Amino acid sequence: MENASSSSNKLNLFNNSCLDILQRDSQSRIATGHKGLDRHLGGGIALRQITELVGNSGTGKTKMCLQLCLNVQIPKSAGGLEGAALFIDTRRDFHPDRLQELAYDLERQYKHKSPDFQASKMLQNIHYVSCPDAVQLMATVLSSHRHLMAHPNIKVIVIDSLAFSLRMLEDGAQRFELLLELLQSMRRLQREHPVAWVVTNVLTHRCIGRQFHVVPALGDLYSNLINERIWFSRSGHCSLGKLWKTSRLVKD
Amino acid sequence: MDLKKILQTSTGKELLSEYQLNLLTKHNIETMLDFHNAEDQQLHKLLAIKLESVVKIKNELALLHRDSERLVETVYESDFGTGIEELDKFLNGIGQPFRRGRVWEICGETGAGKTQLLYTLALNFAWKHKRQVLFIDSKHDFSTKRIQDMLLERKMDQETSEKAMANIQVVEALTAKNLIDVLKEFDWQMADGVQAALQTRVVVVDSLAACFVDLRGSSDMRMMRDCLLTEVACRVRKLAVRGVAFVIGNISFADQDAGIIYIKGLFMYIILFTSFVLLLDYSDDDGVEDGNSDEQCTRQQIEPMLGAYWSSVCTLRLSLEIPESTDCGDSDDGIVYNESQDDGLRMVNVLTNSYGPDGDTCLLQITDAGMV
Numbered sequence: 001m002e003n004a005s006s007s008s009n010k011l012n013l014f015n016n017s018c019l020d021i022l023q024r025d026s027q028s029r030i031a032t033g034h035k036g037l038d039r040h041l042g043g044g045i046a047l048r049q050i051t052e053l054v055g056n057s058g059t060g061k062t063k064m065c066l067q068l069c070l071n072v073q074i075p076k077s078a079g080g081l082e083g084a085a086l087f088i089d090t091r092r093d094f095h096p097d098r099l100q101e102l103a104y105d106l107e108r109q110y111k112h113k114s115p116d117f118q119a120s121k122m123l124q125n126i127h128y129v130s131c132p133d134a135v136q137l138m139a140t141v142l143s144s145h146r147h148l149m150a151h152p153n154i155k156v157i158v159i160d161s162l163a164f165s166l167r168m169l170e171d172g173a174q175r176f177e178l179l180l181e182l183l184q185s186m187r188r189l190q191r192e193h194p195v196a197w198v199v200t201n202v203l204t205h206r207c208i209g210r211q212f213h214v215v216p217a218l219g220d221l222y223s224n225l226i227n228e229r230i231w232f233s234r235s236g237h238c239s240l241g242k243l244w245k246t247s248r249l250v251k252d
Numbered sequence: 253m254d255l256k257k258i259l260q261t262s263t264g265k266e267l268l269s270e271y272q273l274n275l276l277t278k279h280n281i282e283t284m285l286d287f288h289n290a291e292d293q294q295l296h297k298l299l300a301i302k303l304e305s306v307v308k309i310k311n312e313l314a315l316l317h318r319d320s321e322r323l324v325e326t327v328y329e330s331d332f333g334t335g336i337e338e339l340d341k342f343l344n345g346i347g348q349p350f351r352r353g354r355v356w357e358i359c360g361e362t363g364a365g366k367t368q369l370l371y372t373l374a375l376n377f378a379w380k381h382k383r384q385v386l387f388i389d390s391k392h393d394f395s396t397k398r399i400q401d402m403l404l405e406r407k408m409d410q411e412t413s414e415k416a417m418a419n420i421q422v423v424e425a426l427t428a429k430n431l432i433d434v435l436k437e438f439d440w441q442m443a444d445g446v447q448a449a450l451q452t453r454v455v456v457v458d459s460l461a462a463c464f465v466d467l468r469g470s471s472d473m474r475m476m477r478d479c480l481l482t483e484v485a486c487r488v489r490k491l492a493v494r495g496v497a498f499v500i501g502n503i504s505f506a507d508q509d510a511g512i513i514y515i516k517g518l519f520m521y522i523i524l525f526t527s528f529v530l531l532l533d534y535s536d537d538d539g540v541e542d543g544n545s546d547e548q549c550t551r552q553q554i555e556p557m558l559g560a561y562w563s564s565v566c567t568l569r570l571s572l573e574i575p576e577s578t579d580c581g582d583s584d585d586g587i588v589y590n591e592s593q594d595d596g597l598r599m600v601n602v603l604t605n606s607y608g609p610d611g612d613t614c615l616l617q618i619t620d621a622g623m624v
Contacts, residue, residue: 013423016422018387018417018422225391243362
């Protein structure tokens with residue numbers, strides 16, 4: 001009897017080797033535009049993963065977010081995903097002008113390969129939601145599957161910044177619960193749609209033993225659940241890795 | 253199902269039809285063993301074949317059976333070895349070589365190199381023993397690139413690399429229920445004699461904690477979580493009895509992170525060692541405080557996730573730690589920027605060991621080729 005029931009919803013355990021994956025998905029990544037970073041990440045940030053950008057303010061996190069929103073739209077003929085983006089803004093810090101500049105740069109870059117790839121169209125493909133507080137952020141993330149229904153070609157969802165709205169909550173337990181709730185729905189969405197989450201985070205101080213250390217905000221459990229962490233420094237270097245101490249410097 | 257194997261023998265193929273097999277099943281002869289034990293006379297009448305043919309089939313079956321037995325036996329006997337010389341030496345010393353039926357847990361803080369160690373173990377096994385590894389991925393995290401990089405660094409030729417990679421089977425299990433389904437299916441396939449399942453001797457889970465984070469909050473959820481955890485533990489143990497070795501990744505937390513308070517809320521039976529943590533949780537008075545709090549202020553206490561019950565499931569629990577570095581001065585940017593941030597040294601600390609002493613440590617080195 002058991003055998004019969006198992007074969008009805010058969011799980012295929014042994015038809016997805018490492019080699020198969022390698023041969024199948026070399027394409028589904030969003031280029032960051034940073035050569036070294038792309039090389040280290042194997043072509044860019046992966047769909048169905050949560051990528052975190054962390055660094056002090058003014059180190060280029062938001063710029064990278066905007067860049068990813070544009071890069072996801074690179075036409076398939078030029079090796080891109082031809083997708084769209086959803087930008088969730090929690091700081092009211094979204095500058096369309098800045099985005100437009102980047103879009104013109106990208107348009108110039110792809111002028112020869114695909115002349116149809118124009119900045120004005122790019123801006124149309126970036127959906128924008130403003131979430132000034134944590135409750136709205138939660139609501140937006142929970143309802144993001146509806147955005148995806150309406151615009152199935154959304155391939156990247158950016159939250160800039162995840163830490164900002166959460167840190168406004170004073171009650172630590174509530175903040176933590178909300179964070180986990182957010183992560184849960186983000187992970188659920190990933191299971192159903194091939195979409196990449198990009199979130200930004202800030203650095204904070206934490207006392208370990210008797211020393212103060214600079215660590216990313218939002219805690220260890222959260223760090224474990226994200227897939228990739230990219231560090232931005234003021235000197236313009238990027239590093240990869242979950243812990244600063246063990247991260248690898250990315251060379252251009 | 254099992255009986256179909258008779259048709260694989262040369263005499264069986266000539267003599268028996270599907271109809272006759274069904275006849276056998278009807279008369280409660282359902283496995284090869286049943287067939288073997290059945291009276292020759294009875295089979296002769298039932299199948300309407302000659303008595304000599306019955307004997308012939310039985311003999312051939314016995315041969316077939318012995319062959320498969322021998323094949324399985326040789327695999328069973330061998331110690332797998334981790335392929336990491338230093339670690340093998342160390343583990344032999346504490347009576348825990350990596351072999352069939354062992355359930356290991358590797359815990360460590362984020363970024364300590366758990367995943368790197370798990371990849372190394374998986375790759376070493378797939379490569380050395382030419383057998384399959386089942387890699388259960390709970391975070392959509394499996395990176396072929398990292399495996400590839402490790403192979404490149406080891407200067408493997410194309411063919412060997414591809415073979416090793418083909419031997420690493422990846423399956424995703426994002427929730428605890430998925431994980432249980434995967435383990436169940438694996439169990440069934442082993443019982444069914446699916447070749448791929450029988451070939452798989454090592455299961456790597458990265459990471460267990462991620463399967464369980466969604467289950468939290470209300471007491472119902474807590475109960476569900478405990479249930480599922482118990483079910484996972486049972487499934488793991490059952491497969492271990494069949495000779496599969498497990499390596500399970502888990503996260504652990506240091507110091508007063510929110511994570512610990514969170515775990516504390518979820519696992520009523522968790523025992524906390526640090527008085528530091530107890531101070532944080534005023535409402536709790538489970539009276540674990542004893543006099544040894546002095547030493548703990550200086551040394552970080554490591555507490556793996558998933559509570560006390562889970563800690564009893566694994567036969568070996570290793571904690572991967574970053575040795576205390578001498579100095580971590582902070583620059584104005586908050587972080588120090590120097591080229592050699594990480595010397596790659598990791599300390600493996602034995603937390604629990606059901607076959608020998610615990611508390612020992614061993615140093616490993618992370619390299620681009622994996623752990624050595």
